[in-house]
Amino acid sequence: AQKITQTQPGMFVQEKEAVTLDCTYDTSDPSYGLFWYKQPSSGEMIFLIYQGSYDQQNATEGRYSLNFQKARKSANLVISASQLGDSAMYFCAMREATYSSASKIIFGSGTRLSIRP
Amino acid sequence: DAGVTQSPTHLIKTRGQQVTLRCSPKSGHDTVSWYQQALGQGPQFIFQYYEEEERQRGNFPDRFSGHQFPNYSSELNVNALLLGDSALYLCASSLWDTTQKSSYNEQFFGPGTRLTVL
Numbered sequence: 001a002q003k004i005t006q007t008q009p010g011m012f013v014q015e016k017e018a019v020t021l022d023c024t025y026d027t028s029d030p031s032y033g034l035f036w037y038k039q040p041s042s043g044e045m046i047f048l049i050y051q052g053s054y055d056q057q058n059a060t061e062g063r064y065s066l067n068f069q070k071a072r073k074s075a076n077l078v079i080s081a082s083q084l085g086d087s088a089m090y091f092c093a094m095r096e097a098t099y100s101s102a103s104k105i106i107f108g109s110g111t112r113l114s115i116r117p
Numbered sequence: 118d119a120g121v122t123q124s125p126t127h128l129i130k131t132r133g134q135q136v137t138l139r140c141s142p143k144s145g146h147d148t149v150s151w152y153q154q155a156l157g158q159g160p161q162f163i164f165q166y167y168e169e170e171e172r173q174r175g176n177f178p179d180r181f182s183g184h185q186f187p188n189y190s191s192e193l194n195v196n197a198l199l200l201g202d203s204a205l206y207l208c209a210s211s212l213w214d215t216t217q218k219s220s221y222n223e224q225f226f227g228p229g230t231r232l233t234v235l
Contacts (some may be wrong), residue, residue, distance in 0.1 A: 004159075033221050043205055045160070045226035052221055092158050095222065103214060103222050104173055106151065107159030 004092050004108035012114050013082050018102050020067070021077040023092030033098035034047050034075040035105065036066065038091040048090075051075060053097075079113075087115045119144060121210050121227035129233045130198050138193040138230045142210030142211040148172075151183060152207040152222060160207055166191050167213050198234045205229045 003026040013019045027033065036048040051059045051066045059066045067076040077088055092108040122141045130136050142149050148167045151162035160174035166185035185191045189210075195202055209224035 002233075035223075037226075041209075041227040043231070045207060047223055047225070050221060050223065093159075103211070103224075104162040104165060104175065105160075105209075105224060106162070109159050 002094055002096060004094055004104045004106055006092055006108035006111050008111045009109075010112040010114070012116060014116050015084060016081055018078060018080045019082050019086075019113065021079075021090050021092075021107060021113065023077065024055070025073050025075060025092070025094050027073075027094065027096055029061070029096045033094070033095045033097070035067070035093040036064070036075075036077045037091045037093060037107075038086075039091060039110070041088070049077065064102045083117050084115050084117060087113060089113075119133050121208055121225050123181075123206075123208050125230060126228070127231045127233075128183065129235065131235050132198055132200060133200050134234075135194065135196045136198060138206050138208075139231070140193070140208030140210075140227060141190045142178055143225045146210035146212055146225070148211045148213045149185060149189065149190050150209045150211070151191070151193045151200040152209065154205040154229070155201075155203075156204070163193070172211070191221060195232075200234050203232060203234045205231050 005024045032053045034051045038046045049061045049064045051068045063080045065078045089110045091110045093105045094104050150165040151163040154160040164174040165172050169185045173188045180196045182194045207229045208227045211224045214222045
């Protein structure tokens with residue numbers, strides 16, 4: 001069964017520092033996708049970055065990068081030069097590729113990131 | 118280009134009542150998924166609708182039902198509300214994955230409906 005594990009319930013980071021949010025996953029399917037979402041206090045889930053299981057290079061989107069270590073089944077999110085607006089809940093999530101077009105995303109329990117000025 | 122919209126924003130009900138939540142997908146999207154997010158937890162998949170049919174369902178009881186309309190909008194209905202149904206209900210829209218085997222199918226989320234059951 002699919003599973004996403006985020007072991008850091010909360011983190012405090014000084015503004016402008018880099019931060020790494022941990023994520024490990026479990027799946028038996030060789031083809032899958034990994035996502036990171038940001039959820040501010042307003043509640044909306046904001047897509048940050050995607051990594052496919054067959055992608056050779058780590059995904060990057062602006063200040064966000066995904067450190068993908070397939071053998072270890074980890075997909076850590078790295079935020080460079082953190083900003084006050086980065087304070088939010090961050091969720092790691094996974095979608096398995098199947099021969100059915102129906103898709104669901106499995107989420108981890110989240111990490112609450114707080115940026116100190 | 119309007120994103121995913123949900124209504125109402127907040128809702129308060131009492132145990133045993135029934136509730137209907139509504140979702141309009143992002144323009145151009147044809148698939149709607151619903152998620153329940155209890156306080157302090159990650160979202161959990163309820164079900165997904167495409168072509169007005171439920172295509173996949175998570176581990177939720179039959180009290181949770183849905184509908185999709187020809188314009189792709191969707192409703193989530195919950196009967197016989199329990200205190201444990203209090204949560205943020207998120208709707209996400211996407212395009213049906215016609216490749217039949219793809220792990221990338223970005224879902225755009227709405228702002229959610231916060232349901233409180235007293």
